[in-house]
Every structure is written in structure tokens, then in C-alpha cells.
Amino acid sequence: MxxxxxxxxxxxxxxxxxxxxxxxxxxxxxxxxxxxxxxxxxxxxxxxxxxxxxxxxxxxxxxxxxxxxxxxxxxxxxxxxxxxxEKDMWKVMKQIVKERKKRELEPMLQLLDKLADVEGDKRDKQIRTFVDTISSIKKLGLQADKTLDIMIKADEHWFLGTMMKFLK
Amino acid sequence: MxxxxxxxxxxxxxxxxxxxxxxxxxxxxxxxxxxxxxxxxxxxxxxxxxxxxxxxxxxxxxxxxxxxxxxxxxxxxxxxxxxxxEKDMWKVMKQIVKERKKRELEPMLQLLDKLADVEGDKRDKQIRTFVDTISSIKKLGLQADKTLDIMIKADEHWFLGTMMKFLK
DNA sequence: CTAATCTTTCAATATATTTTGAAAATTCGA
DNA sequence: TCGAATTTTCAAAATATATTGAAAGATTAG
Structure with a gap:
């Protein structure tokens, strides 16, 4: 071509x-x-x-x-x-992750915090499902937040090398 | 609230x-x-x-x-x-990752493969930059592909546990 | 300071996407 | 099999998003 x-x-x-x-x-x-x-x-x-x-x-x-x-x-x-x-694609990726995290993930986590303490009887099925869903989204979101923070700071070789060893 | x-x-x-x-x-x-x-x-x-x-x-x-x-x-x-x-957010996330990988990442990797062997003198600056960019995107893409595959198959506890150890 | 060059803005327009709702198709109980 | 209940389709309408281009704004060489 x-x-x-x-x-x-x-x-x-x-x-x-x-x-x-x-x-x-x-x-x-x-x-x-x-x-x-x-x-x-x-x-x-x-x-x-x-x-x-x-x-x-x-x-x-x-x-x-x-x-x-x-x-x-x-x-x-x-x-x-x-x-x-910027031509270094590792840097490009980190930059995109950094921006999207700031623009999307962080506001979402803030919202989830607010929504987590809805009033009402915790034995009510509606409330329980709501609270459980919100809290499990939050858990995953926090996990992602931490992981991405480390990635943003990391050097490509260290990150990919270590990651590969762990995930094998 | x-x-x-x-x-x-x-x-x-x-x-x-x-x-x-x-x-x-x-x-x-x-x-x-x-x-x-x-x-x-x-x-x-x-x-x-x-x-x-x-x-x-x-x-x-x-x-x-x-x-x-x-x-x-x-x-x-x-x-x-x-x-x-589906209420299990880990499963939800895996499902979304799986679908997007199939719909977006995989076709992109296929395209990059095709584009990688562009004809012409490799000493030409235009060509060299093109080839280098494509190949570094491909490298990152393959890396992501592997990582996501592992995640898709993984159990939440194992994956997050390993991640946490890795990230400490 | 002036004029030429270059950059930015934004209302109007064009394009793309989403939504509606009524009609057609399907399903299933009697 | 019939017909009421339910689901699906899809052309038209509504909405949202992207693009244009001309005018205004900014910058700098002379």
C-alpha cells in the first residue's frame, strides 16, 4: 500500500x-x-x-x-x-486517561458519594437495591481511580513489565 | 436525600x-x-x-x-x-469491556496490521514517521488486548487482589 | 502607527442522531 | 383458528451536534 x-x-x-x-x-x-x-x-x-x-x-x-x-x-x-x-503513544495514552479521569470518573465518584446515603428504611427492597448498586459501582470506580492514578505516574517499561509478570 | x-x-x-x-x-x-x-x-x-x-x-x-x-x-x-x-458490577464491567474490545479494539488492530507494511523507502522521513507511529500504536493496542483478555476471564477477587499487590 | 497577516468567534447552515407513533408482525390463550 | 395482547419496525419529525465562512479581533513587521 x-x-x-x-x-x-x-x-x-x-x-x-x-x-x-x-x-x-x-x-x-x-x-x-x-x-x-x-x-x-x-x-x-x-x-x-x-x-x-x-x-x-x-x-x-x-x-x-x-x-x-x-x-x-x-x-x-x-x-x-x-x-x-506528541508522538510517544504511552504518553498520549496517559494524557487521555488523565483527562477523562478528571472530566468523567471523578465527578461520577462525587455523585455516587452523595447518592449513597439515601434516606429510608434499609429493609425496604427498593432502597436496599439502590444502595447496593450505588455502592458496588462506587467500589469499582474507586478501584479504577487508584489503578489509573498509578498508571498516569508510571513509566512504560516498569508498568507493562510488572503488570505482565503479575497477570501471567 | x-x-x-x-x-x-x-x-x-x-x-x-x-x-x-x-x-x-x-x-x-x-x-x-x-x-x-x-x-x-x-x-x-x-x-x-x-x-x-x-x-x-x-x-x-x-x-x-x-x-x-x-x-x-x-x-x-x-x-x-x-x-x-445484571447487578454484579464486576460482571457488567467485564461484559462492556468484552464487547468494546470486540467491536473496536480488534478491528483497529487488524487495520494497523495492514497499514504497517506501507511501501517505500524507509529512510524517507514521511514513511518512517508513519511506520513508527503505527507500530507504536499497535504495540500499545496489543498490550491492552492481552490485559483486557485476562481481565475478562478473571474472577473479581483474584484480579483486584493481584492489582492491589501490584500497585502497592 | 498602519497595514498586512494571522487567529478567533459565532450565527447561520448543514449533517447526523435520536425519538416518535402508528402500522405491521408476532405470540399465545381460549 | 381467531383475536386480543404484545412486540417490532421504520418513515417522518424532532433534536442535537458539527461545520462553515465571514467578520471581528489580535499581533507584529516595517
Whole structure:
């Protein structure tokens, strides 16, 4: 397969993939494009390559920067901004995990805390089921929270190596 | 907090949560409702409780069944179908992981395999970056695949116990 | 300071997804 | 087998989300 075709396929699949994870197609496509680009790219480069509008490009680059996946680069002597994606996929994964944990898991755990102490007779079946469900979700959530925290801090080799030994 | 309010909040947040994970709001809400319901419920019960149409209810219940999160229950002497959610959250999580792995991770790994052998001079910077990126995504993906497989087969106590030892 | 270049915003538009509800299909008791 | 009860389907409508592009805002070279 030729590079151009492979690149197209990668960008398009990464985009489709993103939509399953609550990330919009364009954001994922820009990310994919920058991931396989050896050099930093400008907004215009990206617009042209993906055939999308200036506004759309701008918004989604910004979002990628918020997620910590892309950084602005200033090339000396150039007026334009260039954009560069983090290429170390372990770091990329940790960054995504970190953000999603902050944006989703942590608020959910807070909510579960509030919901856990519902009033009423604990012998009531409705109440008991509610409390039990909430508390088992919370237990699993806390477990995940801890595990992810360690992963976020970990070095790739240590983490994967140790993990593999344990899970064998 | 009263049970009714707590339930409302749980259902509504679980729905919002779902949308961040590529699951539609209604499907997540029905799941939440069934998770905290001690008894199996009928389609009509669900429609009424969530104020949604018959068609919508039916479609999403079926989708939950496809995901293996809800099962049909026939109560003796009753014509109607009842629906019951798996309450063991460890099993629920394993089931979700299993399905997403099959639907998303595995196809992605297949694609990466195809993309990995792009033609061309490996000294070309474009090609090298492409190949390197693809192969490091693949490496991480395979790692995840293995880990998730172990988790899917694992018993909760063994898995969490091992994790905890590992993470200390 | 000015003008050219570049970036950001956002209302309007386009697209995609979800929901409805009525009709068709199925199921099952009598 | 009939017909009432129940489930399923799916085209149309409603809603939600993403995209455009032109205008406004910001930045910097000269």
C-alpha cells in the first residue's frame, strides 16, 4: 500500500474510532494527521489536507491543545503558528486517561458519594437495591481511580513489565 | 436525600455519562433504571418511568440485550416480557469491556496490521514517521488486548487482589 | 502607527442522531 | 383458528451536534 492511501485510511479510521469515544470526528482526524506528520503543520496545511473550514480547524486544534495532545510551536522567522502532536503513544495514552479521569470518573465518584446515603428504611427492597448498586459501582470506580492514578505516574517499561509478570 | 430524587439523579447522570462513551442517552438511562430496580420491569413500566415512546424503549432494550447487560425474563402466568439487569458490577464491567474490545479494539488492530507494511523507502522521513507511529500504536493496542483478555476471564477477587499487590 | 497577516468567534447552515407513533408482525390463550 | 395482547419496525419529525465562512479581533513587521 502506498503512503498516501495508508495515511488516508489511518486518518479516516481514527476519526471513526474517535466517535465511539465521545470525541468528534474532526478532532480525531486532525490528531491522526499530526501523529503521522514528521514536521509541525500550520492551520492552513491541516485545512487543505483534510478539506475542512478554517473555523472548524481552529476550534479542534484548540481542543487538542486543551487535551494536552498537541502543542503550539513557533518557528523562528515565521509569523504563523505551527502545531505538533506528541508522538510517544504511552504518553498520549496517559494524557487521555488523565483527562477523562478528571472530566468523567471523578465527578461520577462525587455523585455516587452523595447518592449513597439515601434516606429510608434499609429493609425496604427498593432502597436496599439502590444502595447496593450505588455502592458496588462506587467500589469499582474507586478501584479504577487508584489503578489509573498509578498508571498516569508510571513509566512504560516498569508498568507493562510488572503488570505482565503479575497477570501471567 | 429521598429515594425518588436519588434515583432520578442517578438515571440522569448515568445517561449523560453514557453519551461520553458513545452510548446513547436513552440506552444508558434504561440501564440505570434497571440497575436500581429490584424487580424485573416491563416495557410499559420503563416507558412510563422515563417518559419515552414505545419504539424508543423497545429498540434500546434490545440493544442492552445485545450488549449482554439485560436479560428477558418470563414470569409464569404472564404474557408480557419482563427485563432484568445484571447487578454484579464486576460482571457488567467485564461484559462492556468484552464487547468494546470486540467491536473496536480488534478491528483497529487488524487495520494497523495492514497499514504497517506501507511501501517505500524507509529512510524517507514521511514513511518512517508513519511506520513508527503505527507500530507504536499497535504495540500499545496489543498490550491492552492481552490485559483486557485476562481481565475478562478473571474472577473479581483474584484480579483486584493481584492489582492491589501490584500497585502497592 | 498602519497595514498586512494571522487567529478567533459565532450565527447561520448543514449533517447526523435520536425519538416518535402508528402500522405491521408476532405470540399465545381460549 | 381467531383475536386480543404484545412486540417490532421504520418513515417522518424532532433534536442535537458539527461545520462553515465571514467578520471581528489580535499581533507584529516595517
Amino acid at each position: 502506498k503512503l498516501t492511501e495508508a495515511k488516508q485510511q489511518f486518518i479516516s479510521s481514527w476519526g471513526a474510532f474517535g466517535t465511539h469515544w465521545g470525541i468528534n470526528r474532526t478532532m480525531a482526524q486532525i490528531h491522526a494527521l499530526l501523529l503521522v506528520s514528521p514536521e509541525p503543520m500550520t492551520q492552513d496545511d491541516i485545512m487543505e489536507e483534510l478539506n475542512i473550514s478554517r473555523g472548524n480547524t481552529n476550534m479542534n486544534i484548540r481542543e487538542l491543545i486543551n487535551w494536552g495532545l498537541v502543542e503550539r510551536v513557533l518557528l523562528s522567522g515565521e509569523r504563523k503558528e505551527y502545531f505538533l502532536a | 429521598k429515594l425518588t430524587e436519588a434515583k432520578q439523579q442517578f438515571i440522569s447522570s448515568w445517561g449523560a455519562f453514557g453519551t461520553h462513551w458513545g452510548i446513547n442517552r436513552t440506552m444508558a438511562q434504561i440501564h440505570a433504571l434497571l440497575l436500581v430496580s429490584p424487580e424485573p420491569m416491563t416495557q410499559d413500566d420503563i416507558m412510563e418511568e422515563l417518559n419515552i415512546s414505545r419504539g424508543n424503549t423497545n429498540m434500546n432494550i434490545r440493544e442492552l440485550i445485545n450488549w449482554g447487560l439485560v436479560e428477558r425474563v418470563l414470569l409464569s402466568g404472564e404474557r408480557k416480557e419482563y427485563f432484568l439487569a
